[in-house]
Amino acid sequence: VQQVFKQLFYMINAVALNNLLLRKDVCSWSTGMQLRFNISQLEEWLRGKNLQQSGAAQTLEPLIQAAQLLQLKKKTSEDAEAICSLCTSLTTQQIVKILNLYTPVNEFEERVTVAFIRDIQMHLQERNDPPQLLLDFKHMFPVLFPFNPSSITMDSIHLPASLNLEFLNKV
Numbered sequence: 001v002q003q004v005f006k007q008l009f010y011m012i013n014a015v016a017l018n019n020l021l022l023r024k025d026v027c028s029w030s031t032g033m034q035l036r037f038n039i040s041q042l043e044e045w046l047r048g049k050n051l052q053q054s055g056a057a058q059t060l061e062p063l064i065q066a067a068q069l070l071q072l073k074k075k076t077s078e079d080a081e082a083i084c085s086l087c088t089s090l091t092t093q094q095i096v097k098i099l100n101l102y103t104p105v106n107e108f109e110e111r112v113t114v115a116f117i118r119d120i121q122m123h124l125q126e127r128n129d130p131p132q133l134l135l136d137f138k139h140m141f142p143v144l145f146p147f148n149p150s151s152i153t154m155d156s157i158h159l160p161a162s163l164n165l166e167f168l169n170k171v
Contacts, residue, residue, distance in 0.1 A: 002054030007141055009042070009056035013063045014137035020066055021094060021133060027101040029109060032070025039064055061089040062135070069098055074112045077119055084123040091129035095120060 016035070020026055039060055046052050065087045072086070073079045087095050099112045099120065159165050 002051060002056070003141065003143060005046070005051055005056045006054050006059060010059040010139065010141065011137055012042075013060045014135035014139070017063050017066055018134045018137065021097050021101075024101045024103055027070065027098055028103050028105045029070055030105050032067045035063065035067035036071070039067065062094075065089050066094070066098060069095065070102065074099065074102070074116055080116060080119040080123055083120060091132070092121065092124040092127055093129065093131070093133050095124065097133060
């Protein structure tokens with residue numbers, strides 16, 4: 001059950017983050033607030049079902065950081081440092097893409113300046129990120145089956161002749 005929910009939450013993360021990276025109309029402060037609220041509801045549901053050890057919540061980390069990135073101030077060099085230290089699960093390319101797509105919803109917000117984006121890129125240049133922008137939503141985690149040893153010993157097993165397993169020898 002835990003593995004199923006980890007996979008499901010990864011798919012939610014990948015599809016939502018990919019949509020965020022591809023659609024300018026959803027890169028806003030209000031979307032960041034809505035995403036963070038919805039993610040907290042998912043996390044609360046995991047706690048309620050006692051699935052917090054499944055790793056499902058950790059698969060949402062890139063989406064959480066993207067939501068926080070949408071909500072943070074984006075003006076000063078200190079803001080750039082805060083963004084760089086906060087967004088460890090996002091690649092440099094993803095951070096820059098979200099900042100480029102950021103669209104103010106009302107007149108109180110401002111667009112992200114090119115100078116600020118360059119400042120972010122300068123802070124993150126030592127990172128060794130993979131070159132991909134989008135997450136692979138078809139990624140599958142390996143399924144792990146626990147080993148439960150049997151209490152039956154091998155020498156107590158009787159193989160019926162109808163199975164035609166005469167080639168097997170007891171050692």
